[in-house]
Amino acid sequence: xxxxxxxxxxxVYNPDTVPVHALRDVNITIEKGEFTxxxxxSGSGKTxxxxxxxxxxxxxxGEVMVNGEKITGMKDSRLIDFRLKNIGFVFxxxxxxxxxTARENVSFIMLLQNRDKNEMMKRTDALLxxxxxxxxxxxxxxxxxxxxxxxxxxxxxxxxxxxxxxxxEPTANLDSNSAMNLxxxxxxxxxxxxxxxxxxxxxxxxxxxxxxxxxxxDGAIAEDTLISVEAANQ
Amino acid sequence: MKTLLTIAWRNIWRHPARxxxxxxxxxxxxxxxxxxxxxxxxxxxxxxxxxxxxxxTHIQVHHPEFLDxxxxxxxxxxxxxxxxxxxxxxxxxxxxxxxxxxxxxxxPVKTSGxxxxxxxxxxxxxxxxxxTNMMEGEYLDSSIPNAVIIGRTMANEHNMELGHRxxxxxxxxxxxxxxxxxxIVGIFESAGTDFDRRNVFVRSSDxxxxxxxxxxxxxxxxMLHDEPFAQSLAADINQNFSGITAQTWRELSPELxxxxxFGEVMLYLIMLIIMAALAFGILNTMLMALFERMREIGMxxxxxxxxxxxxxxxxxxxxxxxxxxxAAGILLAIFSIRYLSSAGVNLExxxxxxxxxxxxxxxxxxxxxxEYVTVVIMVIVITLLASLYPAAKAIRINPLExxxxx
Numbered sequence: 001x002x003x004x005x006x007x008x009x010x011x012v013y014n015p016d017t018v019p020v021h022a023l024r025d026v027n028i029t030i031e032k033g034e035f036t037x038x039x040x041x042s043g044s045g046k047t048x049x050x051x052x053x054x055x056x057x058x059x060x061x062g063e064v065m066v067n068g069e070k071i072t073g074m075k076d077s078r079l080i081d082f083r084l085k086n087i088g089f090v091f092x093x094x095x096x097x098x099x100x101t102a103r104e105n106v107s108f109i110m111l112l113q114n115r116d117k118n119e120m121m122k123r124t125d126a127l128l129x130x131x132x133x134x135x136x137x138x139x140x141x142x143x144x145x146x147x148x149x150x151x152x153x154x155x156x157x158x159x160x161x162x163x164x165x166x167x168x169e170p171t172a173n174l175d176s177n178s179a180m181n182l183x184x185x186x187x188x189x190x191x192x193x194x195x196x197x198x199x200x201x202x203x204x205x206x207x208x209x210x211x212x213x214x215x216x217x218d219g220a221i222a223e224d225t226l227i228s229v230e231a232a233n234q
Numbered sequence: 235m236k237t238l239l240t241i242a243w244r245n246i247w248r249h250p251a252r253x254x255x256x257x258x259x260x261x262x263x264x265x266x267x268x269x270x271x272x273x274x275x276x277x278x279x280x281x282x283x284x285x286x287x288x289x290x291t292h293i294q295v296h297h298p299e300f301l302d303x304x305x306x307x308x309x310x311x312x313x314x315x316x317x318x319x320x321x322x323x324x325x326x327x328x329x330x331x332x333x334x335x336x337x338x339x340x341x342p343v344k345t346s347g348x349x350x351x352x353x354x355x356x357x358x359x360x361x362x363x364x365x366t367n368m369m370e371g372e373y374l375d376s377s378i379p380n381a382v383i384i385g386r387t388m389a390n391e392h393n394m395e396l397g398h399r400x401x402x403x404x405x406x407x408x409x410x411x412x413x414x415x416x417x418i419v420g421i422f423e424s425a426g427t428d429f430d431r432r433n434v435f436v437r438s439s440d441x442x443x444x445x446x447x448x449x450x451x452x453x454x455x456x457m458l459h460d461e462p463f464a465q466s467l468a469a470d471i472n473q474n475f476s477g478i479t480a481q482t483w484r485e486l487s488p489e490l491x492x493x494x495x496f497g498e499v500m501l502y503l504i505m506l507i508i509m510a511a512l513a514f515g516i517l518n519t520m521l522m523a524l525f526e527r528m529r530e531i532g533m534x535x536x537x538x539x540x541x542x543x544x545x546x547x548x549x550x551x552x553x554x555x556x557x558x559x560x561a562a563g564i565l566l567a568i569f570s571i572r573y574l575s576s577a578g579v580n581l582e583x584x585x586x587x588x589x590x591x592x593x594x595x596x597x598x599x600x601x602x603x604x605e606y607v608t609v610v611i612m613v614i615v616i617t618l619l620a621s622l623y624p625a626a627k628a629i630r631i632n633p634l635e636x637x638x639x640x
Contacts (some may be wrong), residue, residue, distance in 0.1 A: 056536055056606040056633045077540060084538020087420050095636055160538070187548055202424035 002068075003164050003196055004053055006162055009062035011219075016033070020075050024220045030164065031195045035187065037201055038209035043217040046200040047168055051196065054087050054166045055079045067139035069091040084112055088157030092172045094149040096141040101126060101149040102152045103137040109160045131185050135215040147178025154185060164196035171203045183209050241582050242551040245523065246558070248612050251507030253555060256519045260512060260613075261558025262568060265452060266608060267508040268567035273579055278497040280594050284425045288364045290483050291329075291455040295471060298479045300452055306335045307407040311477055319474060325463040328412075330357040331451040333438045339384075340394040345514065346431070348388075350402055352438035353445045361457045364422070371396045371420030381437060383420035394418060402434070403630045407446045414444055416531025425594050443508030448494040465473030494504060503604055512556070512613075513620040520552050520624035531628055532635025541629040548628045553614070559588055560613045574599045 001202060011023040022045045025232035030036060030053075038046040051057035052064055055071045063072040066086055083089075096105045103124050110120040128137050131151040141149050150170060157165045167186075188210055189195040199206055207213055215223035246253045254559060264561065286292065295316060297308040310316070313331060320326050333352030338345050354375040359365050363372045374381050389395065396418055403413040424430055442449045458464060469481035484491040524531070531544060570628040578596040 047410065049633060058637075080535060080538055080540055086638070089533075089536050089636075091533065091636055093529070095529060097241070097534075099241065099248060102239070103593065109537055114541075156537070 001027050001113055003032050003034075003066070004028075005065040005199070006049075007063050007065070009049070009052055009064065010060050011045075011057070012060045015060065021219050022176060023052070024218070025062070028214060028217075028219055028221065030196065030198060032122060032163075032196055033190065034212055035094060035190045035197050035210055036212040036214060037199045037207050038214045039200075039202055039207055040216035040222075044216040049216065050168050050173075050198065050200045050221075051165050052088050054089060055057040055083055066077070066197045067186070070101050084109070085162060086163045088160060088162035090150070090153050090157050090167035090170045092169040094141070094153045094173075096149055096152055096156075101147075102139045102144070102155075104134055105141070105152055106155045106159050109126060109156055113160060124155075124221075127158055128152075130189070132181070143162070145178065147174050150174060150178070150182055151185060154182065154189075158189065158195065164198060164231065167197060167199045167201075169201055169203070170199060171201065171206055176205075179203065179205055184218070235546075238547050238550050239554065241547055245527075245551050246555050248524075252515045252522070255554060256515050257559035257562070259515050259607070260556055261440070261563040261598070263508045263512055264560055264563030264609065264613070265570065267355065267564045268564065268601060268606075269570050269599065270505045271504055271605070272567070272571045272601045273597055274360055274500050274504075275497060275601060275605075276575070276597045276599040277593055278493050278578075278596065279378045279600055281425075281493060282490060284594065285459075285487065286461075286483055288362050288424060289429075289455075290487060290490070291361060292458045293456040293471070293480055293481055294483075294486055295454040295478050295480045296452060297528055298443075301587055302333075304336050306405055306450070306452075307444050309333075309407070309410070309446075309452050309519060310454065312450050312475055313454070316471065316478065318442045319471070320454070320456060322568070323467065323470075325458050326461070327457045327459045328361040329456040330354060330361040331438065332358075332453040333442045333450055333451040333454060335441065335445065338509040339388070339392075339434060340395055340401040340403065341395075343392045346388065346392070348402075349433050350441060351433060351435050352436050352441035353435055361455055366426070367422040369421050371418070371424045374435060376419065378417055378419055380440050381392070381419040382416035383422055383435045384418060384429075385433065386421055387427045388417075388446070389421050389429040389433070393430070396398065396580060402436070404445075406444065407450065410488060416440075422484060451608045451621065460493050501608065501626050502612075505571055505609055509612055509616040513616050516552055516556055516617055516620040517556070517623060520548065520621055521627075523551070524548065524628055525623050526633055528631055531631045532633050535631060536636045537634040543626045543629050544631075546628045548625035549618065549621050552624070553617050556617040560610065564609065568606070571599045571601050611636070630631060 006026050006028050009023055009026040013022055026049060038049060040046045048057065052059055055074070057065070059072055065071070071082060074082065097108065098107065106127055107120050107124040110123065122138055125137065128134055132156055133148060133151055136144060136148060137156040145150070147188055171182060172180060183206060186197055190197055199210070201207065211227050213225045213227065295310060297310055300308040317331070320329050331354065335350050337348060337350050339348045353374065359373070371383065374383060382402070384394070394400065398418045399415050400411055400418065401415050403411060406412050422430065439449070439450070452589060458467065468480040468482050534544060535541065575598050578598050579595060581595045584595070
């Protein structure tokens with residue numbers, strides 16, 4: 001089942017002055033349950049592509065379909081609501097709400113979805129257990145390590161039960177152990193619960209775990225490689 | 235909403251020093267503003283009550299030309315009929331008749347222009363509280379013939395004391411100059427030294443017998459149970475009697491009316507000045523908070539927080555921040571005014587200057603509940619206005635801010 005699809009997606013920054021082609025006719029499809037890395041050198045367009053897939057940025061031309069619905073050209077308020085219901089985000093800098101505890105950070109997105117309070121608290125606790133932070137529920141971001149904060153961010157992204165999760169350089173600020181631990185969690189979520197992950201990264205540890213690697217060069221897809229589960233696990 | 239309030243409250247305490255300074259500024263500003271307004275209210279209220287309760291009263295009846303011309307012959311013809319009318323009117327608390335003429339007071343030291351006020355001390359005491367101003371002697375209630383009471387200022391200027399005699403010269407009803415010696419039986423000290431210098435009090439019967447061959451009265455001063463009835467009673471008197479004019483204190487003393495209106499404007503003026511300073515404080519604090527949290531707000535919009543909720547979050551933050559200070563400031567002001575309304579604010583150091591203007595040197599501040607409510611509403615409105623710009627700026631934040639490095 002196709003979750004995300006792009007058609008001739010292009011993005012040009014400064015079209016009237018010094019045009020920078022960040023994306024050139026990108027056509028990709030992401031199936032449900034994929035664990036995909038978008039890789040490439042700096043400036044290759046991987047973050048721009050991720051932003052387009054998440055509806056955070058508007059393409060110059062082309063379109064993005066999420067779960068069969070065209071999000072390009074969608075009204076801003078509708079797009080925000082669409083993101084709330086369909087897309088999870090994990091940022092490089094964790095971006096947790098500093099005045100909230102881990103539990104509040106995770107449950108906040110469900111509050112925005114107007115979920116039942118009991119269900120919300122159960123799900124929050126379960127997610128924090130899954131990411132190994134059952135004993136850090138009441139800690140605030142500044143009381144946690146980078147790895148722990150990023151795990152809270154993953155729990156938050158999963159909390160809204162999105163169609164897919166976009167993770168922009170999720171391990172870039174983590175030490176090796178934290179990075180491996182985070183990847184283990186995300187891989188397990190993908191494998192056991194079928195959560196679709198799309199990463200932009202140039203971290204080899206992430207690339208090595210991916211089951212599909214889309215390589216970008218100068219805003220265009222240079223390679224799109226499917227890796228077998230066995231190969232990815234080796 | 236509860237969550238937004240929680241975020242707002244916690245965000246305020248992200249930078250305790252910064253928020254603390256703003257809250258302290260709000261507390262100090264509101265406290266100072268409210269107490270200042272309270273003191274001004276107290277001053278004006280006392281001035282108003284002093285004048286109305288000690289001399290002016292709520293309504294006065296005169297011959298239509300008396301106030302402009304001041305001649306003794308312009309007395310009220312139908313005094314008894316008007317008195318009978320006033321006696322049966324339930325709005326009237328008390329009234330008194332006065333004989334008034336302008337003249338000269340001569341002492342061995344000097345001569346001064348004075349207004350000679352002939353009163354009946356018994357009905358005057360029921361109507362006004364002028365008798366409370368007596369500092370020495372009696373209030374024209376003994377049988378000493380041709381008694382006069384004079385102000386402390388005049389007594390000092392003429393170097394006179396109780397038992398001394400002065401000569402009062404004035405025109406009778408046929409415009410003939412007439413003089414008579416009067417014995418000083420009392421010395422008063424009202425709130426205004428100018429009044430004390432220009433007014434003397436004698437028995438109405440004494441002065442009336444010199445003015446004419448029958449009792450004449452130039453003024454009927456009426457005190458009501460409730461001031462708001464003044465307008466209607468004055469109209470009724472004017473409708474029922476010809477050859478007289480009944481006027482309320484507002485018409486008789488436009489400057490006093492101006493003071494009352496000015497007092498109402500002062501509340502808004504003082505608070506507006508304080509609020510304007512407050513608005514810049516709120517604006518500055520909220521903008522600083524916003525610039526620090528661009529990435530966080532970008533993240534909130536990215537994950538699906540609507541811009542309306544972001545707007546509300548920023549507005550709530552400003553409101554919670556300001557109202558925290560406002561609540562403390564107003565509470566402090568309430569306690570201060572409660573204390574000062576009984577202890578008083580002593581302006582004795584400036585007493586001479588203040589007395590010249592007719593004000594008491596002990597001020598008892600007052601603030602009414604509607605005035606407190608007005609202040610709270612002003613704080614809320616100013617806060618909303620001051621936080622509109624940061625909130626409007628917040629909702630324009632691009633969600634891509636979430637991915638930025640710093």
